[in-house]
Structure formats: structure tokens, C-alpha cells
Amino acid sequence: MDIFAYMQGIGQQAKQASKILANTDTSVKNQALLSIADTLLARADWLKSENSKDLAAGRAKGLDAAMLDRLTLSDKTIAGMAEGVRQVATLPDPIGTITDMNYRPSGIQVGKMRVPLGVVGIIYESRPNVTVDAAALCLKSGNATILRGGSEAIHSNQAIAACVRDGLQAAGLPSASVQVVETVDRAAVGELLRMAQYVDVIVPRGGKGLIERVSAESRIPVIKHLDGIxxxxxxxxxxxxxxxxxxxxxxxxxxxxxxxxxxxxxxxxxxxxxxxxxxxxxxxxxxxxxxxxxxxxxxxxxxxxxxxxxxxxxxxxxxxxxxxxxxxxxxxxxxxxxxxxxxxxxxxxxxxxxxxxxxxxxxxxxxxxxxxxADGFEYGFGAEIGISTDKIHARGPVGLEGLTSQKFVVLGDGHIRQ
Amino acid sequence: MDIFAYMQGIGQQAKQASKILANTDTSVKNQALLSIADTLLARADWLKSENSKDLAAGRAKGLDAAMLDRLTLSDKTIAGMAEGVRQVATLPDPIGTITDMNYRPSGIQVGKMRVPLGVVGIIYESRPNVTVDAAALCLKSGNATILRGGSEAIHSNQAIAACVRDGLQAAGLPSASVQVVETVDRAAVGELLRMAQYVDVIVPRGGKGLIERVSAESRIPVIKHLDGIxxxxxxxxxxxxxxxxxxxxxxxxxxxxxxxxxxxxxxxxxxxxxxxxxxxxxxxxxxxxxxxxxxxxxxxxxxxxxxxxxxxxxxxxxxxxxxxxxxxxxxxxxxxxxxxxxxxxxxxxxxxxxxxxxxxxxxxxxxxxxxxxADGFEYGFGAEIGISTDKIHARGPVGLEGLTSQKFVVLGDGHIRQ
The missing domain is CATH 3.40.309.10 (Aldehyde Dehydrogenase; Chain A, domain 2)
Incomplete structure (x- = not known):
């Protein structure tokens, strides 16, 4: 497998999908989220059977009980994932919001419109629920997502991704809106961190080792969370x-x-x-x-x-x-x-x-x-993609707004600069 | 000269100064700005004589007329610099502003406070007026500044920096609040771009070549401006x-x-x-x-x-x-x-x-x-450190607010998490 070509393909498709998502109506994004929740529940047995492959491999590899527990998809965790996605559907859509439209002495009116970042790359460790959690937040905020989970959860993540794709398609959205990297080759992470032409921000979720590696290697801005002392x-x-x-x-x-x-x-x-x-x-x-x-x-x-x-x-x-x-x-x-x-x-x-x-x-x-x-839910964001210890872009608990940017909008009536 | 040790020293001092600046009253920052403006005017003859060394070297090097023109400090350009600094003093101080203090169902009250980024590294080409312009904006927004200008303007930049230091000291602020890198060795830029422990953001100002080099090499977030098509x-x-x-x-x-x-x-x-x-x-x-x-x-x-x-x-x-x-x-x-x-x-x-x-x-x-x-002045920011073509952190014209971040403030009355 040519990892470079494979990752470039994923990047290109994500960029294409992001252009569509940026201009997708709130109702369509919500419909996709509800379809994803329905599909997760409808295919719970299949999800558990795919998950059992990861659990078997994990046991064979000698993962400890706590790690196996975090890896397990049960009816309860699947119901929880579906409920989480439904909750994201109920959150206000941040995209397109216009604020601070003020008239200037020149006569133009200037304000800001909230827009998606574009393509969000998420690199995470074993908990498969992150797959759907992150995908839902990125979708609601109009971003395409590239997900790279841990190798221990590869079957579970691909199965969840299939449910997400079905939900996207049911709402008429491109399936490349959410892509899961389907190789356990670590070189894929390196490629993801270098694809600045396709990926706008990287969000690592996991232990300190992962976050330090991602921060050190990435050529793309990282929303990162290091220690909490x-x-x-x-x-x-x-x-x-x-x-x-x-x-x-x-x-x-x-x-x-x-x-x-x-x-x-x-x-x-x-x-x-x-x-x-x-x-x-x-x-x-x-x-x-x-x-x-x-x-x-x-x-x-x-x-x-x-x-x-x-x-x-x-x-x-x-x-x-x-x-x-x-x-x-x-x-x-x-x-x-x-x-x-x-x-x-x-x-x-x-x-x-x-x-x-x-x-x-x-x-x-x-x-x-x-x-x-100090938590996105307690602060009223309704959801949280992580907590940033950076000062640039997003700081503290990061909700939907942290996955967005703002552009200036200027309204005139034929105004020219004097 | 040990460039590594030299730059580390600058970084450490800047970090120290940034902690003081973050908590400096608006009136003291404004007093420093006004003192800087006064000093520039009072020492105009000395500035021009230092500038003449750069001009002589530039002519010997064969710089074209347009470049020599941009390099020249005249009474008019010095008056313009001083006036620019005075204008920054009149802008509202963004630091400490608290917004969106809302009560949550738990009873805590949550909002945001605007804070400085910390240390801003500015890398720019020949126009010496950038030195004072950038220093003024960073100072007003509570940031320490490390300035690295072009080698063609080294005498002019150091002379301007001396005026800035005098102004800072007159207001009782640490002179390390604004530091000019006093070596033309290009390795200093490389060090600056790697000092992530001391420098919070890099702002390159200049041609496309400079900006591309800075973006490619920097291990620190960059507020950059590439093409305007x-x-x-x-x-x-x-x-x-x-x-x-x-x-x-x-x-x-x-x-x-x-x-x-x-x-x-x-x-x-x-x-x-x-x-x-x-x-x-x-x-x-x-x-x-x-x-x-x-x-x-x-x-x-x-x-x-x-x-x-x-x-x-x-x-x-x-x-x-x-x-x-x-x-x-x-x-x-x-x-x-x-x-x-x-x-x-x-x-x-x-x-x-x-x-x-x-x-x-x-x-x-x-x-x-x-x-x-599309301009910071036309949009009402009163000043502009540049125009960002990025989506992360700052997008479009960047004024004082682009040199700040926000932290969450939480007010309670002995509240605990249930």
C-alpha cells in the first residue's frame, strides 16, 4: 500500500466534502446526525461483533483490564454514543452567525460571520466512542473530518465509520465528510500531520506521549491539551x-x-x-x-x-x-x-x-x-472536543465554536475607498 | 558570538517582561507609549544620523531607489512614527475586558477575560518604521516583543529600539518589554522560530519569500499573510x-x-x-x-x-x-x-x-x-499588525485583538461539582 497516495486521496476528498459541508443547511446537518444515531442503534449487534475482534486481539496482545474496558462496545455504550449524537443535533448551529455589524465613517457596514475551519484531523487512542463523538461535533460545525484511531480499535472504528457514512448518505451528504484512516501503518499519521494543503487543524486526543508526538511533528496547527496541574x-x-x-x-x-x-x-x-x-x-x-x-x-x-x-x-x-x-x-x-x-x-x-x-x-x-x-458541558457548550492548554485560537474547553473561524463581511452601496 | 545562548537570553528576558506587562495598568502602558513618541521626536537628529549609516551601506550594496526610499528616516517619517505611537495610546485597552458572564444551572457564573498572548516575535524586512509600529501594538496589548528586522536597517532599528527602551524606562516598565535582535546572523531567525518555550506567536512582515521561510521553519504558531489575489x-x-x-x-x-x-x-x-x-x-x-x-x-x-x-x-x-x-x-x-x-x-x-x-x-x-x-483602519481597529490569510486564531486584518487570547473566569460561592 502506498501510504502517501492513500493519505493524499483522503485529504483531497475531505477538502471537497468540506466545501459542501460549509454551505449545508442546519436542517440537513441535523438530519444526518439523527440518521447516524439511528444507524448506530439499528446495527448495534454488528458493531458488537466487529468490536469483539478488537477485544480478542487486545486480550491476545495482553492489554490490561482497564484498556479492554475502554475498548468495549456494549449495548449501553452504543446507546450512549447515539444519545450523544442526538444531543449534538439539538445544539445551535454556529455556522453563518453574523455579529457586530457596525457602520463605519466611510459608510460601509462591517461585521463577522462564523465559518467552519474546513478539514479537521483527529488522532486518538483506543476509545472507539471518540470516533462518533468527534465526527458529530465536526459535522455540526460544517467541517469534514479525518479520523485516525488506535490500532487496537481498528475494527470497531471502521464499523462505526460505516454507520456514520450510512447516516451521511441518508441525508444526501458526501460520505467523505467523515473518513476513517483504514490502515494501522504509523506512517499514515506522519502523512496526516504534513497535509497542510488539505487539513486545517489537528486535534489529538489521548495520552501525553501522543500529544507530544503530534505537536512535535505537525506542520498543521494543533489544538492540544497537555497537562492539567x-x-x-x-x-x-x-x-x-x-x-x-x-x-x-x-x-x-x-x-x-x-x-x-x-x-x-x-x-x-x-x-x-x-x-x-x-x-x-x-x-x-x-x-x-x-x-x-x-x-x-x-x-x-x-x-x-x-x-x-x-x-x-x-x-x-x-x-x-x-x-x-x-x-x-x-x-x-x-x-x-x-x-x-x-x-x-x-x-x-x-x-x-x-x-x-x-x-x-x-x-x-x-x-x-x-x-x-472546567468542562465544556459545565460551561454551557453542550459538547466538548477537548480542553486546550494553548493560547492561540482556542483556550480552555473547546466546543463547537473552537472548530470554527470568523470571516469579515462588508456591506456597501457602491462604496469606494477615498 | 554564541547565537543560541544569545537568543535564549532574549527569550527568557522577554518571558519575564511579559509577566509584568500582562498585569500593567492601562495608564502605565499609555504613559510608556507617549514617552516613546516624545523620545523619537527628541532624538530625531540622532535617528537620522544612525539611519544614514544604513543608507550608505545600502547604496554601496547597490539597493535600488525604491528600497532606499523605504529605508530612509526623514523628519517626516519620524514624525509619522511618533504620531502612530500616540494613536495606539488612544485606542481602548483590550486587556482585562470581561464578557459573556452568564449563570449556569449549577449556579456558577462563567465568562471570558481577554489576556495577552505573552511574547510576540516579529520578523520583518527593511522598513524601520515597522520596529516602532509593531512594538507599540504589542505593548498596548500587554505582550513583550522580540523584533528581528532586516540587516539593511540594523543601525536604524537599534536606534529606534534605544528610543523605545528610554520610553519604557520612563514609565517604569522593563526595557526587555521590547528587544531588537542585535545580530545580522541569519541563524538568529532560526533560533527565534524554535524558542516555543519563550515565544507564543510569530508575525512575519515582508515579502512572500520571508513568509514562506518563516512558515516552513517555525515551531511556533505564525500569524501570516500570503497572497492577496x-x-x-x-x-x-x-x-x-x-x-x-x-x-x-x-x-x-x-x-x-x-x-x-x-x-x-x-x-x-x-x-x-x-x-x-x-x-x-x-x-x-x-x-x-x-x-x-x-x-x-x-x-x-x-x-x-x-x-x-x-x-x-x-x-x-x-x-x-x-x-x-x-x-x-x-x-x-x-x-x-x-x-x-x-x-x-x-x-x-x-x-x-x-x-x-x-x-x-x-x-x-x-x-x-x-x-x-479590507484594512484594519477601515474596519475600525485603529491599527493593524497585518492581514492574516489563515483561518486559525486570527483571520483578515489583525488589530490589537489578534494579539490577545481569552481565558475563562468562573465565579462561585463555594460551588462544588455534583
Whole structure:
């Protein structure tokens, strides 16, 4: 197989399809989404049987139980995928929206129209539900999609792609609107990352290794999500009840997620009052505490933290705790050791809340709220393609709007430049 | 000189300065801008004497008159630079602006705050006024700047940089807020394009060769501007007077600019009526016409266009003209041969105007207005760092807002995720 020619063909077809999708009516895109959902449900047995090939290969390869679990398509996961696609159909269509039409002194009227990016390349690891999830968001936002899933899920992904194609065709849309790369050859990823003439943006979804490889190799802009080293800073003017509620929630609501707190910062004036109560809560939930010297002096159960702990994303029931002199020190710690993802202050002090919001350089900055809220659904986007830790183009949770751009529209009446 | 160590030092200092600039009050930034303007005027004689070294070297090197002209700093150009900096001081500060604070069902309030990108690297060719122009825009938007100008302007750029530093210091801002690379070694550009840990975005300003090199080599996102192959399509339902006024203005108002029309498309039903009158106007202005077969049949003065003409940015008094069957054919031509910069339709037909705005995939799409309006000043940005032909991050004329990003701000009252 000539990977170069194969990928070029996919790119060309995606570009063609993107021109049609950019001008497709909302109702047609929604019809395609509903048809895709119907097809997934109607072909659930076939999807499970294709999935069983991947599961068998995975077991033979020795994948662990957690990976096999993420790979499995059950009636429940298939129903969930279909429901997710239906929900995307209910979201407002961002494309074509015109805003800020203002008259200029010259007499022209200038505004912006939201438009698709064009072709979105998605590179992801084993969870096959990403296939339909990403395809639905890209379709709704008028983009063509090229999907490259993990080799472990190749049969599942191709089966899902077949359902997606059927749904597209039922609505009269080109089947190349959503294409799945049908080779496990890793060279295909390299080609995808170089096809700047066909692909407008790359969205990697998976572990850090994948994202770093994609960022390093890509000649195409990448919407990427690296670490989530999130902080909660408990100010000395914090309300203790709120501080404990938020600090417990941010760490223990879910451990393996990017918006979980990894480091707790506590103002020294309040540390002796609040840390013992907090430590009791963490102990009840089995969270290991790693503290700075002053933390360890207050909490006998804490083990000493090393320098490395301040820049570690545990994704586990482990928490680093540092006592800091004041808010300024907390902000310096966050900006230096954090990953610019999500950070919160707990305080009742208006001036500090305002300063924290301005000075912390993170994609989400919060006052008196759990870092766990940093999420496309919680922010009201209705869906999420990922969370960007970049500053260019999209920052923070990325919904449909992150898959779009804006062009200027100018209305005149024969106006010429003087 | 160790270029790697030198550039790393510049990068580190810029990053440090950017953290201060991000939190600098509007009044301090404006004070720095006004001090820079004052210093430029106060040191005009010194600027001209430094500039004369570049001019002497340029003449010795055999630079042509146009290049020497662009390189020259006169009292008038220095006054113009100072006035430009003063104007940037009068623009609204985009940083810190909070928008869209909405309550969510969970009770949290979510919105966005506009923030600087961080460090902007500007790579440009000989015009030294870019130095102060770009520095002013980056400073106002809270970014640190690393400037790398052409070797022909090295003395002028360093002298301007010294004035900028004095202005920054007078306002109490770090002089590393604006740094000029003080070596003509081309390896410095390569280092700048690789310092992703320090530099957030690269803005190349100059000819196509420079921009292509920067895009190909950069490991950092680039806000780039490639060709401007702009079209005007005269629909068969156009008002003839508006069509002629706009088509003449778009081609002849200025020739060497990216938003000048390069190809005129005319609906066949109106071609015989409108082209002879238009051709007379172009003849009076000395514009060479290159036409398709049907154009040449209507206009004896037109010479036959080749396939290459449809994708050529002349930047000169030359115009390609093609007769097309209808608007759909015009849109296909624009999307296939154009550069997605700026394209206009002339029509009185509402439905066609609406379809053209939606279907043409360009950074500016216009109805009954000259392509020459595609400009940051005309759009009301007050200033322009360039025009982007990309879709990611910034598209079309880029003003202060294109040098910023947004972060999410979340306000709660002890809210936790359920």
C-alpha cells in the first residue's frame, strides 16, 4: 500500500466534502446526525461483533483490564454514543452567525460571520466512542473530518465509520465528510500531520506521549491539551466551610481527570486552622498527602514533598500541599509550576479575588468554585472536543465554536475607498 | 558570538517582561507609549544620523531607489512614527475586558477575560518604521516583543529600539518589554522560530519569500499573510454605475497593495454592456487588460490571459478579466484560484448577495464595496499588525485583538461539582 497516495486521496476528498459541508443547511446537518444515531442503534449487534475482534486481539496482545474496558462496545455504550449524537443535533448551529455589524465613517457596514475551519484531523487512542463523538461535533460545525484511531480499535472504528457514512448518505451528504484512516501503518499519521494543503487543524486526543508526538511533528496547527496541574489556593480570608468543600471536591470528585486539583496552596495565617480538618476529610477518602515542611509540621500523616511534586499531574488519590506566605506567593507558584489549565482561589476578599482573576495565567481561573467545573458541558457548550492548554485560537474547553473561524463581511452601496 | 545562548537570553528576558506587562495598568502602558513618541521626536537628529549609516551601506550594496526610499528616516517619517505611537495610546485597552458572564444551572457564573498572548516575535524586512509600529501594538496589548528586522536597517532599528527602551524606562516598565535582535546572523531567525518555550506567536512582515521561510521553519504558531489575489464579480443584476466605480477603485486606487483587485469576473449577460465602458476607464489609467476568450472578443485592447493569470498577484497596473456564466461559476473561480483574502460581488439581487457572503471562503467578503476597504483602519481597529490569510486564531486584518487570547473566569460561592 502506498501510504502517501492513500493519505493524499483522503485529504483531497475531505477538502471537497468540506466545501459542501460549509454551505449545508442546519436542517440537513441535523438530519444526518439523527440518521447516524439511528444507524448506530439499528446495527448495534454488528458493531458488537466487529468490536469483539478488537477485544480478542487486545486480550491476545495482553492489554490490561482497564484498556479492554475502554475498548468495549456494549449495548449501553452504543446507546450512549447515539444519545450523544442526538444531543449534538439539538445544539445551535454556529455556522453563518453574523455579529457586530457596525457602520463605519466611510459608510460601509462591517461585521463577522462564523465559518467552519474546513478539514479537521483527529488522532486518538483506543476509545472507539471518540470516533462518533468527534465526527458529530465536526459535522455540526460544517467541517469534514479525518479520523485516525488506535490500532487496537481498528475494527470497531471502521464499523462505526460505516454507520456514520450510512447516516451521511441518508441525508444526501458526501460520505467523505467523515473518513476513517483504514490502515494501522504509523506512517499514515506522519502523512496526516504534513497535509497542510488539505487539513486545517489537528486535534489529538489521548495520552501525553501522543500529544507530544503530534505537536512535535505537525506542520498543521494543533489544538492540544497537555497537562492539567490544577491548584486551589485557600486565602487567609477564606470562608472555612467553602474552602473545605471546594478543596475536597476538586481533589476527590474524580481522580483521573485533567481538571482535578493536584496541588493545594494554603495561606500561612490560616494553615493551622484549616489543614487538620481538611486532612481528616482526605484521610477518610484515602488520599495520600505530600506536604512542604510547614505542612508536615501541622499534619503528622503527610509525607515530605519533593520539588518534583509541585509539577506532577498525579491523576490519582495523591495531593501535594504547600503553605505559602500570601496570595502573591500563591500566584507565583501557580504561574511557575502549574500547567496553565485551571486554578482557583477561595477567599471572601473582593480585591484579592479580582487580582487573582487577572494575574493567574490559566485557561480557567476561578473564585470560590471547584476546578472540576472546567468542562465544556459545565460551561454551557453542550459538547466538548477537548480542553486546550494553548493560547492561540482556542483556550480552555473547546466546543463547537473552537472548530470554527470568523470571516469579515462588508456591506456597501457602491462604496469606494477615498 | 554564541547565537543560541544569545537568543535564549532574549527569550527568557522577554518571558519575564511579559509577566509584568500582562498585569500593567492601562495608564502605565499609555504613559510608556507617549514617552516613546516624545523620545523619537527628541532624538530625531540622532535617528537620522544612525539611519544614514544604513543608507550608505545600502547604496554601496547597490539597493535600488525604491528600497532606499523605504529605508530612509526623514523628519517626516519620524514624525509619522511618533504620531502612530500616540494613536495606539488612544485606542481602548483590550486587556482585562470581561464578557459573556452568564449563570449556569449549577449556579456558577462563567465568562471570558481577554489576556495577552505573552511574547510576540516579529520578523520583518527593511522598513524601520515597522520596529516602532509593531512594538507599540504589542505593548498596548500587554505582550513583550522580540523584533528581528532586516540587516539593511540594523543601525536604524537599534536606534529606534534605544528610543523605545528610554520610553519604557520612563514609565517604569522593563526595557526587555521590547528587544531588537542585535545580530545580522541569519541563524538568529532560526533560533527565534524554535524558542516555543519563550515565544507564543510569530508575525512575519515582508515579502512572500520571508513568509514562506518563516512558515516552513517555525515551531511556533505564525500569524501570516500570503497572497492577496482579490476578485470583484459583477453580477448580471449589478447596478452599472456602482459596478464601474467599485471595479475601477479596487484596481486603480493603489496597485502595490494586497487588497487591490487582481481578477475581474463578469456575468456573461452583462459583459457586452459593461466591459467596453470599464475598459475605457482602465485605458485612461494605463491598466493592461488580460482577458479570457470572450473578454478579448469584446475588448480589442485586451491580450489573451493564460491559465497562470488567474492565480497571479500582479501588484501592478495589470488586470485579468474573465466572463463567467453566472454567480455560481464566479464563486467556484474565486474559491479555486483566489487566495482567500478579499472578494466582492456587485449586485442588486438580495438572494445572490446573501449566498455570495456565505459561500465565498475568504477572510473578507463584500457586497457592493471596493476590496480596498479590507484594512484594519477601515474596519475600525485603529491599527493593524497585518492581514492574516489563515483561518486559525486570527483571520483578515489583525488589530490589537489578534494579539490577545481569552481565558475563562468562573465565579462561585463555594460551588462544588455534583
Amino acid at each position: 490544577c491548584h486551589v489556593y485557600i486565602d487567609d480570608q477564606a470562608d472555612a466551610a467553602k474552602a473545605i468543600a471546594v478543596a475536597v471536591n476538586a481533589k476527590t470528585h474524580r481522580y483521573g481527570v485533567c481538571n482535578a486539583m493536584e496541588t493545594l496552596l494554603v495561606a500561612e495565617a490560616i494553615a493551622a486552622d484549616i489543614l487538620p480538618a481538611l486532612a481528616a476529610e482526605y484521610a477518610a477518602k484515602g488520599v495520600e498527602l505530600r506536604g512542604c515542611e510547614r505542612t508536615c509540621a501541622l499534619l503528622p500523616q503527610a509525607i515530605p514533598a519533593t520539588e518534583e511534586d509541585w509539577s506532577t499531574e498525579y491523576l490519582a488519590p495523591i495531593l501535594a500541599i504547600r503553605v505559602v506566605p500570601d496570595m502573591a506567593a500563591a500566584i507565583t507558584h501557580i504561574n511557575d509550576y502549574g500547567s496553565h489549565h485551571t486554578d482557583a482561589i477561595i477567599t471572601e476578599n473582593y480585591t484579592r479575588a479580582r487580582a487573582f482573576l487577572r494575574q493567574v495565567d490559566s485557561s480557567s481561573v476561578m473564585v470560590n468554585a471547584s476546578t472540576r467545573f | 482579490c476578485h470583484v464579480y459583477i453580477d448580471d443584476q449589478a447596478d452599472a454605475a456602482k459596478a464601474i466605480a467599485v471595479a475601477v477603485n479596487a484596481k486603480t486606487h493603489r496597485y502595490g497593495v494586497c487588497n487591490a483587485m487582481e481578477t475581474l469576473l463578469v456575468a456573461e449577460a452583462i459583459a457586452a454592456d459593461i466591459l467596453p465602458a470599464l475598459a475605457a476607464e482602465y485605458a485612461a489609467k494605463g491598466v493592461e487588460l488580460r482577458g479570457c476568450e470572450r473578454t478579448c472578443a469584446l475588448l480589442p485592447q485586451a491580450i489573451p490571459a493564460t491559465e497562470e493569470d488567474w492565480s497571479t498577484e500582479y501588484l501592478a497596473p495589470i488586470l485579468a478579466i474573465r466572463v463567467v456564466p453566472d454567480m455560481a461559476a464566479a464563486i467556484t473561480h474565486i474559491n479555486d484560484y483566489g487566495s482567500h483574502h478579499t472578494d466582492a460581488i456587485i449586485t442588486e439581487n438580495y438572494t445572490r448577495a446573501r449566498a455570495f457572503l456565505r459561500q465565498v471562503d475568504s477572510s473578507s467578503v463584500m457586497v457592493n464595496a471596493s476590496t480596498r476597504f
